Each structure stands twice: as C-alpha cells, then as structure tokens.
Amino acid sequence: MQFMLLFSRQGKLRLQKWYVPLSDKEKKKITRELVQTVLARKPKMCSFLEWRDLKIVYKRYASLYFCCAIEDQDNELITLEIIHRYVELLDKYFGSVCELDIIFNFEKAYFILDEFLLGGEAQETSKKNVLKAIEQADLLQENLDFQIRLLPAGVLSPNISSESTGLFQS
Amino acid sequence: MPAPIRLRELIRTIRTARTQAEEREMIQKECAAIRSSFREEDNTYRCRNVAKLLYMHMLGYPAHFGQLECLKLIASQKFTDKRIGYLGAMLLLDERQDVHLLMTNCIKNDLNHSTQYVQGLALCTLGCMGSSEMCRDLAGEVEKLLKTSNSYLRKKAALCAVHVIRKVPELMEMFLPATKNLLSEKNHGVLHTSVVLLTEMCERSPDMLSHFRKNEKLVPQLVRILKNLIMSGYSPEHDVSGISDPFLQVRILRLLRILGKGDDDSSEAMNDILAQVATNTETSKNVGNAILYETVLTIMDIKSESGLRVLAINILGRFLLNNDKNIRYVALTSLLKTVQTDHNAVQRHRSTIVDCLKDLDVSIKRRAMELSFALVNGNNIRGMMKELLYFLDSCDPDFKADCASGIFLAAEKYAPSKRWHIDTIMRVLTTAGSYVRDDSVPNLIQLITNSVEMHAYTVQRLYKALLDDISQQPLVQVASWCIGEYGDLLVSGQCEEEEPIQVSEDEVLDVLEGLLVSNLSTPVTRGYSLTAIMKLSTRFSSLNRIKKVVSIYGSSIDVELQQRAVEYNALFKKYDHMRSALLERMPIMEKTATNGPAEIVQTNGETDSTILDTKHLPNITQPASQANDLLDLLGGNDVVPVIQTTVPTKPASAGGELLDLLGDLSLTGGPTPTPAPSVPMSQPPFLLDGLTSQPLFNDIAAVIPPMTAYNKNGLKIEFTFERSNPNPNIAVITIHATNSTEAEMTEFVFQAAVPKTFQLQLLSPSSNVVPALNQGSVTQVIRVLNPQKQQLRMRIKLTYTHKGSPVQDLAEVNNFPPQSWQ
Numbered sequence: 001m002q003f004m005l006l007f008s009r010q011g012k013l014r015l016q017k018w019y020v021p022l023s024d025k026e027k028k029k030i031t032r033e034l035v036q037t038v039l040a041r042k043p044k045m046c047s048f049l050e051w052r053d054l055k056i057v058y059k060r061y062a063s064l065y066f067c068c069a070i071e072d073q074d075n076e077l078i079t080l081e082i083i084h085r086y087v088e089l090l091d092k093y094f095g096s097v098c099e100l101d102i103i104f105n106f107e108k109a110y111f112i113l114d115e116f117l118l119g120g121e122a123q124e125t126s127k128k129n130v131l132k133a134i135e136q137a138d139l140l141q142e143n144l145d146f147q148i149r150l151l152p153a154g155v156l157s158p159n160i161s162s163e164s165t166g167l168f169q170s
Numbered sequence: 171m172p173a174p175i176r177l178r179e180l181i182r183t184i185r186t187a188r189t190q191a192e193e194r195e196m197i198q199k200e201c202a203a204i205r206s207s208f209r210e211e212d213n214t215y216r217c218r219n220v221a222k223l224l225y226m227h228m229l230g231y232p233a234h235f236g237q238l239e240c241l242k243l244i245a246s247q248k249f250t251d252k253r254i255g256y257l258g259a260m261l262l263l264d265e266r267q268d269v270h271l272l273m274t275n276c277i278k279n280d281l282n283h284s285t286q287y288v289q290g291l292a293l294c295t296l297g298c299m300g301s302s303e304m305c306r307d308l309a310g311e312v313e314k315l316l317k318t319s320n321s322y323l324r325k326k327a328a329l330c331a332v333h334v335i336r337k338v339p340e341l342m343e344m345f346l347p348a349t350k351n352l353l354s355e356k357n358h359g360v361l362h363t364s365v366v367l368l369t370e371m372c373e374r375s376p377d378m379l380s381h382f383r384k385n386e387k388l389v390p391q392l393v394r395i396l397k398n399l400i401m402s403g404y405s406p407e408h409d410v411s412g413i414s415d416p417f418l419q420v421r422i423l424r425l426l427r428i429l430g431k432g433d434d435d436s437s438e439a440m441n442d443i444l445a446q447v448a449t450n451t452e453t454s455k456n457v458g459n460a461i462l463y464e465t466v467l468t469i470m471d472i473k474s475e476s477g478l479r480v481l482a483i484n485i486l487g488r489f490l491l492n493n494d495k496n497i498r499y500v501a502l503t504s505l506l507k508t509v510q511t512d513h514n515a516v517q518r519h520r521s522t523i524v525d526c527l528k529d530l531d532v533s534i535k536r537r538a539m540e541l542s543f544a545l546v547n548g549n550n551i552r553g554m555m556k557e558l559l560y561f562l563d564s565c566d567p568d569f570k571a572d573c574a575s576g577i578f579l580a581a582e583k584y585a586p587s588k589r590w591h592i593d594t595i596m597r598v599l600t601t602a603g604s605y606v607r608d609d610s611v612p613n614l615i616q617l618i619t620n621s622v623e624m625h626a627y628t629v630q631r632l633y634k635a636l637l638d639d640i641s642q643q644p645l646v647q648v649a650s651w652c653i654g655e656y657g658d659l660l661v662s663g664q665c666e667e668e669e670p671i672q673v674s675e676d677e678v679l680d681v682l683e684g685l686l687v688s689n690l691s692t693p694v695t696r697g698y699s700l701t702a703i704m705k706l707s708t709r710f711s712s713l714n715r716i717k718k719v720v721s722i723y724g725s726s727i728d729v730e731l732q733q734r735a736v737e738y739n740a741l742f743k744k745y746d747h748m749r750s751a752l753l754e755r756m757p758i759m760e761k762t763a764t765n766g767p768a769e770i771v772q773t774n775g776e777t778d779s780t781i782l783d784t785k786h787l788p789n790i791t792q793p794a795s796q797a798n799d800l801l802d803l804l805g806g807n808d809v810v811p812v813i814q815t816t817v818p819t820k821p822a823s824a825g826g827e828l829l830d831l832l833g834d835l836s837l838t839g840g841p842t843p844t845p846a847p848s849v850p851m852s853q854p855p856f857l858l859d860g861l862t863s864q865p866l867f868n869d870i871a872a873v874i875p876p877m878t879a880y881n882k883n884g885l886k887i888e889f890t891f892e893r894s895n896p897n898p899n900i901a902v903i904t905i906h907a908t909n910s911t912e913a914e915m916t917e918f919v920f921q922a923a924v925p926k927t928f929q930l931q932l933l934s935p936s937s938n939v940v941p942a943l944n945q946g947s948v949t950q951v952i953r954v955l956n957p958q959k960q961q962l963r964m965r966i967k968l969t970y971t972h973k974g975s976p977v978q979d980l981a982e983v984n985n986f987p988p989q990s991w992q
Contacts, residue, residue, distance in 0.1 A: 013228055019298060021265045045531045046495040076500060077460030078420045081410065104178055106228065107221055110257055118329040119297040121366050124359040125417045126407045137287045140249045
C-alpha cells in the first residue's frame with residue numbers, strides 16, 4: 001500500500017497515512033485530485049479505479065470514505081478486507097465508531113492504524129491482538145485522557161449519514 | 171501563563187467557525203500561542219501543543235515550526251510524549267528534511283528500550299518513513315530484533331526489514347540468517363510479516379529466489395501452513411466470515427506464485443494445494459473471492475497443468491456472473507492478462523464478456539471492451555462487430571476513439587469481405603466520426619483505394635453520407651477524397667452492389683463546394699475538398715465551373731488553400747497538357763513492412779495529413795518537374811513508362827518521395843490504369859525502404875564500378891551504383907550530368923524507362939541547369955527494383971536548352987556492369 005486517506009463526503013480530510021516519501025506539496029495535490037475523483041463516483045460503481053499508475057480501492061462507511069492506493073501486484077479484494085478490518089478495530093475501540101470519534105480522537109485512530117499496518121502491510125491479523133496492544137499502550141500513558149465524545153443535538157434522519165452516524169450503519 | 175487549551179477543546183472551537191476566514195483567524199491565534207509556548211521550552215505542555223499542531227496540519231495549515239519539537243518529544247522519557255512525538259515525526263517530517271536524521275539516535279535508543287511498546291513505536295516509525303541513511307545506520311538493530319522470541323517485536327521487525335531492503339537493497343543479505351526459522355512460528359502476525367519479508371527478498375533477487383527454493387525448501391513449508399489454515403477448524407481469533415486468516419492465505423499464495431514461476435518442481439509441489447483452495451473456498455463473501463482471485467493469479471503464472479488452468483479460467487468465468495461488480499471487474503482484469511496464453515479457454519466466456527459491455531460501471535466497460543477486441547477472430551467477427559458497433563454508438567466519448575481504432579484494426583485483420591469491411595468503416599465514420607483518430611484517414615483511404623471493385627459502391631455510400639451530415643471531419647475528408655478520385659463512377663451510376671443513385675456533376679460539385687464554405691469544415695477538410703474538385707476536372711466535363719472555383723480560392727486567406735488554388739490555376743493555364751496525367755487515378759498503395767499500419771507514408775518534411783493529396787501538386791517553382799507524358803519514350807512493347815514520383819515542395823528532401831508504386835500502366839495510357847497482376851501485393855515495398863534515412867546509400871558492401879551512360883555533344887552522363895541496404899534487389903543509381911561546352915544547359919530534364927520486369931523510381935534532380943565547362947554537375951537518383959535479376963537495360967531521354975535552342979535526344983543504355991543487376 002502506498003497511502004491511505006480518510007475523508008468526509010464534503011472532501012474534508014480526516015486521516016492521511018503515507019507510506020511513500022513525497023513532499024508536502026505533492027501530498028496535497030494527490031489528496032485534492034483523488035478526493036475529487038472518488039467523490040465524483042456514483043454509488044453503483046465498483047470500488048476500484050485506475051488513477052495515474054496506481055490502483056485505488058475505496059469504500060464508504062456512513063459519512064467517511066476510506067481510500068487506499070495499492071500497487072499493481074496487490075490484491076484489490078483483500079485490500080477491501082483490510083479496510084474493513086480497520087473499521088472493525090475502530091468500532092471495537094470506540095464502541096460503535098462514527099466520524100466524530102475520528103475527528104476528535106484522530107491521534108488514537110493513527111495509533112490503532114499503526115498497530116494494524118506497518119510500512120503499508122498488515123502486521124497483525126488477529127483483531128484481538130491489535131486491540132490488546134493498544135489497550136496496554138494506553139495504560140502506559142501517565143496521563144489517562146478520558147475523551148468525552150460529543151453527541152450532536154437534534155434528531156438525525158436515518159437517511160442522512162452525518163458525522164455521528166455509526167460507521168457500520170449504511 | 172495559562173495552560174494551553176486542550177486538544178479536544180481546540181477541535182471543538184475550530185469546528186464552530188462558520189467561514190474559512192474565521193477558521194484561519196482561530197488557527198493563526200492558536201499557532202501564535204503554540205509558538206510562544208515552544209519558545210519557552212515548556213516541557214509539560216509540549217505534547218499537547220504538538221498534538222494541536224498536527225490537527226491544524228491535517229486541516230491544511232503549515233506546521234513546520236513543530237518539527238524540532240517532535241524530536242524533543244521523541245527524546246522525552248514519558249510514553250505519551252514519545253507516542254505523539256513519533257506520530258508527529260511521521261506526519262511532519264520526511265526524508266527531504268535534514269532534521270529527520272536527528273531522529274536516528276533517538277530511534278536507536280528506543281529500539282533497545284526496556285518497554286516493548288516503545289520499541290514498537292521506534293520500529294513503526296523507521297518502517298514507515300526511514301530514509302536510506304537511517305536504514306543503513308539502524309539495520310543492525312532491526313536484524314537483532316528479527317531474531318527475538320518476542321512475537322510482538324518480531325513481526326514489526328520483519329516489516330521494518332522489508333522497508334530497509336526497499337530503501338537499501340544491498341542490505342538484503344544481512345537479514346538472510348534471521349529468516350531461517352521464521353516460518354516455524356505459531357504466531358500469525360509473525361507468519362504473515364515473515365511471508366511478506368520473504369516475498370520481498372525473492373522478488374528482488376533471483377539468487378535469493380533460488381536459495382529459498384532449493385536450500386530452504388520454502389514451498390513445502392508454505393504448503394503445509396496453507397493446508398493447516400484450510401483444514402483446521404474454527405479459530406475465533408483469525409476467523410473472517412468462516413475463513414481462517416484470509417490475509418495470511420493470500421500472502422502465502424502470492425509467495426507461492428513467485429516461487430513456482432518458471433520452475434517445474436515447485437509448481438508441481440503446489441499443484442494439489444492450489445486445486446484444494448480453488449475448489450473448497452467459500453465464494454459467498456468477498457473474503458473467499460479474494461482468496462480465489464489470488465489463487466487464480468498464481469495458477470496462471472506458474473507452470474500448472476492444463477486441468478488446473480481450465481479450473482482457474484472457469485473460476486474467472488463464474489466471477490463474471492457474480493452480482494458484485496467488484497468481482498466482475500477483477501475477473502475482467504485477470505482475463506485480460508490471460509487471454510494471450512489461454513485464448514481458447516477465455517473464448518468460451520465470450521458472450522458473458524460481451525454482456526459486460528452494457529455494464530454501468532466505466533472501468534468494467536473499458537475492461538470488457540479491451541477484452542472483446544482481444545477475443546475477436548475470423549470466426550466470430552460478424553457477431554462481435556455487431557456488438558462492438560452497438561457499443562460504439564452508446565458509449566462515453568472517452569471510449570469512442572479507442573473503440574473506433576480497435577474496430578478498424580479488427581476489421582482489417584478479419585474482414586470476411588471487402589463490402590463488409592467498407593460497410594463497417596462507413597458505420598464507424600457515421601456514428602463516431604469525430605472521435606476517429608487522425609491517422610485513420612490515410613489508412614482508410616489506402617484501404618478504399620486497394621478495394622478496387624468496391625470503388626463505385628464506396629463513393630456512392632460516402633456521397634450519401636455527406637448529404638446527411640458534414641460535421642464529422644474524418645468522414646468528410648475520406649468522402650471528399652473518394653469523390654475526387656471516383657467522381658466519374660458516381661456520376662455514371664455504375665454501382666453493382668446496390669441501387670445506383672442518380673447524381674449529376676453539378677450536384678457533386680455543389681456538395682464539394684458546400685464543404686469549402688461550411689463553417690463546420692476544418693482547414694484540412696477544405697484542402698481535401700479543393701483538391702477533390704480539381705481532380706474532377708479530368709473526370710467531369712464542367713471545366714468552367716471548376717476553373718472558377720479554383721481561381722476564387724487563389725485569393726483565400728488560408729495560406730494552404732491559396733497555395734493549392736494558385737498551383738491548380740497554373741495547372742489550368744500553363745501546364746494543361748500535364749493535367750490529365752497528374753490527376754490520374756491513384757494506383758494501388760502498398761502497406762510497408764517497416765511502417766506500422768498507422769503510418770502509410772512518413773516522408774521527410776511532409777507532415778500534412780493529406781499527404782496523398784499533396785503528391786498531386788506540381789511544383790511550379792521547380793521547372794524540373796518531370797512531365798508524365800512519357801509515351802513518346804516507348805519504343806517497344808517491353809518497355810514500361812516510368813511514373814515520376816512527384817516533386818516535393820521542398821527541394822531538399824531527397825528521400826521524401828511518395829510511395830507512388832508502379833502499377834503496370836496500360837500502354838494506351840488513359841486515366842484509369844488497372845492494377846497490374848504482375849505486381850503482387852506481397853512484393854517487398856522497396857520504394858519505402860531506406861526512405862527515412864538520408865543519404866539513401868548506406869550499403870557499400872558491393873562496390874560496383876561506375877559507367878558512362880551517355881556522352882554526346884558535350885553532355886556526359888555517368889552512372890554510379892550502390893546497393894540499397896534493406897533490399898538487395900534494389901540498385902540505386904546516381905546519374906551525374908556534366909557539360910563540357912562553353913554554354914550552360916538549362917531546363918535539363920532526364921527521363922528513363924526500363925523493361926517490364928523491372929520497376930524504376932526517379933527522384934528529383936539536384937537542379938535543372940548543367941553548368942558549362944564541367945564547373946558542376948546535375949545529380950539525380952534512380953532506384954531500380956530487379957527481383958528477377960535480369961540484365962539491366964534502360965532507355966533514356968534527355969531534353970535541355972543549349973544556346974537558346976531546345977535539344978532532345980534518346981539513347982539506350984546497355985553497358986551496365988554485371989554487378990549492378992546480379
């Protein structure tokens with residue numbers, strides 16, 4: 001995997017993990033173009049597209065797009081599984097994760113990602129082990145930060161995926 | 171100084187901003203606060219500040235002033251600091267900054283830390299963004315950790331090693347000993363990362379690959395692990411939808427692919443397990459299909475037995491019918507890769523593939539189109555073409571160019587009949603005419619020219635198409651060219667293939683003139699139609715009308731049109747005797763072997779796409795234009811008049827002659843030479859050989875002595891010889907004409923004719939004035955094709971003006987040295 005991007009339906013970046021060395025300017029350009037391309041895709045289209053010389057695998061979970069760039073020899077279908085595994089990990093950690101969790105706890109999202117993937121490859125295939133490691137690391141922190149998850153006021157229509165919609169709801 | 175606000179607080183605040191400007195203001199304020207806090211070297215809150223900075227960085231604001239702070243955090247002893255510090259390093263630093271090298275020492279220390287989570291942080295950072303220098307410095311530490319018994323660290327070290335190898339391939343050897351018993355681990359994390367490491371090593375180095383194949387016996391080990399995964403019962407820890415650790419399975423399959431490629435023994439050893447995986451894997455969910463996909467890729471790449479290959483293709487065929495479009499996409503991609511090697515097996519799924527042309531997804535449509543073209547053959551051409559033409563009608567504009575080109579190629583290769591071919595082309599031109607590539611116009615013209623019996627039919631259909639729509643330029647260009655060439659057939663109503671239409675000369679001229687004035691026509695198209703009108707001057711009787719049109723455009727603003735019109739005008743006025751010969755029917759054009767089908771003619775200096783048209787232009791500025799009325803050269807029945815290759819507008823391009831191949835002109839002359847049966851299409855395209863190289867003479871292997879061909883009245887003509895490099899049947903002769911009298915010879919024209927069994931091409935002369943007193947010479951190149959290796963004979967005709975009076979002479983040249991024709 002060369003990079004992974006998480007962004008909202010309005011195109012706001014929520015997480016960016018780069019496994020290849022690129023300048024800040026290049027990263028910004030790639031991000032901008034790719035976000036535009038993916039957001040332009042219609043819902044019925046398949047999750048893969050060719051972009052420059054890379055294969056892009058993306059999947060939408062509620063209001064968040066998870067987008068990975070893989071190389072020619074990588075397996076697209078298993079990349080979808082990797083994305084799904086990451087969402088599962090986030091879900092288990094935050095308890096019914098939604099976009100807001102990732103906005104307010106972005107550093108935790110990174111920590112979890114870094115326990116799951118290293119250098120673009122999966123380092124641990126057991127969900128349990130990844131979560132255990134994070135748990136232990138959290139305990140190590142001298143300041144235990146209890147994050148209060150913000151719940152937006154108002155009733156949300158079930159059809160609108162907003163930042164507080166659990167990622168596993170369609 | 172109050173404590174800096176907490177991270178979550180900041181995030182909440184920024185999110186309340188209603189405009190971009192408001193957000194920017196908040197950010198700037200906070201950045202200022204953070205900066206002063208950094209200046210004060212505040213240890214307590216550094217972590218919090220960097221975290222805030224990282225958030226603002228994600229929003230797109232500059233955060234470079236935090237880079238050094240990250241380093242300080244990494245060096246701290248607090249775990250929280252290290253965590254944020256390393257994260258910051260990964261986000262803000264990259265190998266381009268020198269700052270990152272300062273991390274090296276910290277990382278080194280942390281790799282040896284007592285707490286495994288700190289070691290983990292260091293390994294992770296190094297494995298994600300370590301530069302080559304860092305990797306070089308720290309490779310030893312990584313290697314040490316690769317041998318530890320702590321599986322948490324071992325798995326991270328393995329992936330870190332992968333990164334090191336990618337950055338510094340020479341260090342690969344170093345990790346070899348540590349890989350010894352990686353695969354005997356029980357821990358799946360270690361197994362997975364080890365397989366990745368082994369894959370990287372095998373991909374990079376053929377030596378490593380054979381080492382792992384032979385010495386380590388990797389294949390049996392992998393087969394064993396894979397088997398356990400499949401056969402073992404439910405393992406909650408690694409289960410995904412009923413499949414045990416699909417990530418590991420896929421990686422193992424990929425490594426097996428590399429090990430089995432090109433190696434019979436390895437391929438055989440993995441045959442069974444591949445068959446097992448292919449048949450036993452659950453296909454209801456994406457996971458199972460992911461594994462099947464990898465299996466299919468492996469089967470196709472290794473030396474598998476045919477039964478297995480058929481199994482693989484059938485899996486792909488089943489994928490094509492899957493509801494999940496992702497699976498269909500993947501299937502089409504894989505089929506595209508295998509269609510060359512397993513063509514027949516893929517053919518069986520042709521109808522499914524053609525159905526995919528109607529899919530809604532753009533990527534699937536494109537893949538299906540590429541695959542369809544790959545599957546077209548002589549048997550299915552009619553059916554496939556129907557589908558493809560339908561697709562061409564309805565597809566997105568981005569596809570049309572590729573689809574049209576593909577259709578042309580396929581039609582050319584497999585057309586069942588000429589009429590079908592022409593009909594297909596017509597269909598493409600009328601449906602996607604504006605998307606057709608520029609180079610298809612000359613290709614089509616060549617095709618039409620060569621389908622002699624279809625000329626009437628073609629021109630009729632094209633004319634009718636023009637009546638309907640003149641907006642699609644390639645169609646219009648081809649149509650005007652054809653009307654120019656075959657207008658006489660159109661008017662005489664000679665069509666055999668279908669009901670001939672009644673059309674008068676005036677109507678035809680109306681259409682062509684309409685093209686000239688229409689806003690839809692591009693300058694190129696206008697050029698085509700003007701030339702077509704001109705050509706009709708020898709085929710139609712309405713000369714006055716044509717003359718009028720031509721003279722009007724003599725003052726056109728478009729330079730190209732103006733030049734053509736002026737030259738055509740001159741043709742009417744001064745060179746009328748040459749007009750019929752110049753505007754004759756085009757002979758059959760051969761495709762050259764050297765140029766691909768996309769480039770019929772690549773002439774030096776000529777970039778005009780209407781190359782074929784410009785060749786008809788006489789260049790009035792060069793009085794050396796060789797006249798084509800060579801009939802008076804004919805002495806006996808065995809002599810064939812030479813078709814002068816027309817003079818290019820740039821005198822310097824000696825090699826830039828047209829492929830005006832010699833049809834066998836009937837000796838009675840006339841504007842419609844029938845293609846000579848004695849000139850088979852398979853003849854080596856000698857006229858174009860060596861065209862692109864200047865000078866033409868590049869083979870001096872056989873040195874042939876020069877000879878004097880003619881020497882009379884002070885005019886001496888010498889022949890020097892070369893053999894044309896690519897084709898030994900071609901002799902290249904240069905004539906050197908010198909004048910020993912005291913007066914120069916002007917308007918010097920050299921003509922030559924050869925017996926029927928030869929073919930001759932005359933290139934343009936260096937000049938038409940032979941200076942007096944041998945002060946210079948006129949040179950001209952003749953190329954003679956002599957496939958039957960008969961004795962070379964030539965008849966030459968010389969005309970020039972000497973001391974005010976014209977001189978003309980005929981001579982036979984029989985004294986060619988034997989080497990010139992043997």
